Amino acid sequence: MDQRPVSEGGRTPSWHLAAPDNAQTQGLVVSGFAALPTGRALFLELGWKGVKKKGGGAWLEALRKVARVSDAEKPDPRAAAMGFTWSGLQKMGLNPNALASFDRPFKEGMFQEDRLRRLGDRRGDDWQGTVIPGGPKWSGNTPLDAAATDDEARAFDDRQEDPEQRVRTPLTVHALLLLYCEHDEAAEAWCEQVSAALAPFEVRVVHHLPLDLRLDPQGIAREHFGFADGISQPIPFEPGTVVYRDGGDVPKDYWNGVPLGEVLMGHRNGHNEIAQGPVVADGIGDTAGLPPHPKGVGFRDLGRNGSYMVVRELKQDVYAFWESMRAAARHIRERDPEGSAHVTTTWLAERVVGRDTHGNLLCPMGGTIPVADNDFGFWDRDRHGMGCPLGSHVRRANPRDGLAPVEADRQTLLDAANNHRILRRGRKYGRTISVPPTPDDVDRGLLFICLNTDITRQFEFVQQTWVLNPNFATLYDETDPLIGPKGTMTIPEDPLRRIIDVETFVQMAGGEYFFLPSMPALDYLGAL
Incomplete structure (x- = not known):
């Protein structure tokens, strides 16, 4: 994050x-x-x-x-x-x-x-x-x-x-x-x-x-x-x-x-x-x-x-996140017992984020792009979100060339995306939760800090047009599944897509422009 x-x-x-x-x-x-x-x-x-x-x-x-x-x-x-x-x-x-x-x-x-x-x-x-x-x-x-x-x-x-x-x-x-x-x-x-x-x-x-x-x-x-x-x-x-x-x-x-x-x-x-x-x-x-x-x-x-x-001080409900992923995975396996053996709690959580827990980007057919490789575009690697879902946190935060409607527009969309980048300098706060997570009263989260020279074109654009846009990347009525409000998330799979319910996992506790x-x-x- x-x-x-x-x-x-x-x-x-x-x-x-x-x-x-x-x-x-x-x-x-x-x-x-x-x-x-x-x-x-x-x-x-x-x-x-x-x-x-x-x-x-x-x-x-x-x-x-x-x-x-x-x-x-x-x-x-x-x-x-x-x-x-x-x-x-x-x-x-x-x-x-x-x-x-x-x-x-x-x-x-x-x-x-x-x-x-x-x-x-x-x-x-x-x-x-x-x-x-x-x-x-x-x-x-x-x-x-x-x-x-x-x-x-x-x-x-x-x-x-x-x-x-x-x-x-x-x-x-x-x-x-x-x-x-x-x-x-x-x-x-x-x-x-x-x-x-x-x-x-x-x-x-x-x-x-x-x-x-x-x-x-x-x-x-x-x-x-x-x-x-x-x-x-x-x-x-x-x-x-x-x-x-x-x-x-x-x-x-x-x-x-x-x-x-x-x-x-x-x-x-x-x-x-x-x-x-x-x-x-x-x-x-x-x-x-x-x-x-x-x-x-x-x-x-x-x-x-x-x-x-x-x-922005962002309070994280870690227990609610993993319980939501566990419930969604169980629901999918119950409804599709023969075709969903691979759907685990961690598998769903990784698709909400768009990367595995080690930071490797998800790719189609179960592959990943190593965390060390940051030079890639979604158009060639995963155009339809079969690995890293279209509405995942990673794709919303930086869509790269993934929003291009046709191949000829890839460069234009990549250049446009890079005109909205922010330099992040935040850190987490609060004690790390137990593994597996159990409910507690500890205040923990992320002190989000980013630097930019045009707040409207950079930070606010990312938040409004990508993160919270319900129609981002051809989706309908979905926002960021990790830091957005309660709603649904679509996970493309072949031959069917899966739709899971997500709760509110991150809440703003304070914020300002400095x-x-x-x-x-x-x-x-x-x-x-």
Whole structure:
């Protein structure tokens, strides 16, 4: 479901950023800190009332002394990353004109009514079954802008504070600090240091998640459902900027290559345009080292080498998943005792995901594509979903050339699919469940994190048009069987197809859009 490839043999080519971009970019973008298995996610609230006109970023200097954000220049023995919500930047005193220069989804926040609908979280006044009972625990609680209630309004500093006009969560998150180190004891001690350093500045930790990326005895990193995690990532390219460790340019990968501007602002994206980010026009930008904006005379580029970070806390019901698969397999065998001996609990679960538990892609006639082979298209390998079902999680998350109606359209559809890729950097949280799973009260799941420069075209498109589309790939009234709502899933077989019932296995417990600033942009924010 997430993270970079960590299963044995399944790594993408190791790409890096050349100087000076490597020293200006947060290390999370390039590495994901996979060498540091333990992590902590600290959700921060800025406790002061209103907007600080001066000193709103002073807490960042105190934080730097105990948890300096890591750049992409070289590995660190421990690492940190940081992002900010729109409401957090506002409280810190970022200029209203600078706030208005961010992309619209970030300014509106994930809990704006239209975004909740397209992400499948809420319809009208009702939270959907894919959200925890009672609604999410946390968000940025971004106030509505004037345009949210007036189609002709365009002033983004006119925020409506009427709670009746917007969806609110119990906890407000203004910033997210991610810490990575080697073991739990060090992580807990580090968290205590951070909390103590922030307390004098009225910055407090309002939510805390322990993150984990440990390998099993087979050397595979597994998410809580038990499947190899983090396979098939986009591979950025940009001559002179994206390089191998020896300094040579990373070429465009035919199947998974995306321009660097799909991940980092200020670089050319999939539409052959410079991915736009926020701008500032004050003396602070000069002293913080922000580069001049290439098109805006007198403006500094606050966005270059930054990104938008999508974060969603996804609670996983592991017991319900495997019980649902067991019940469906039993039902099939009872109805078709002679032709269904191969239909086991694991067989069905693998078709829901689209890969076997070790990460190998399912192929027709019982074959698989090894996890190390990520250079393939569905048109040639499995056009009709006889191995990896059309509606499986894998095919919905990245359909490659599989949506081409005819062979002549394969290249067009592959290029189109790669214009919607996201770079995943999440980790699981909570204690691993017993095997076989038994019901318990442990809170476990995935802290989904992805990076993109165009939230609407990338993350939201994937969620709405692929993952939750009931008519995806010629299907009817089916959504993602792993992370979607309760429904059905079609599994093609010869000569018959099988249709199984799936429950809701993943529920959103909180989420928001964050700005992941560059290192110079962090300096700028600290000087507010």
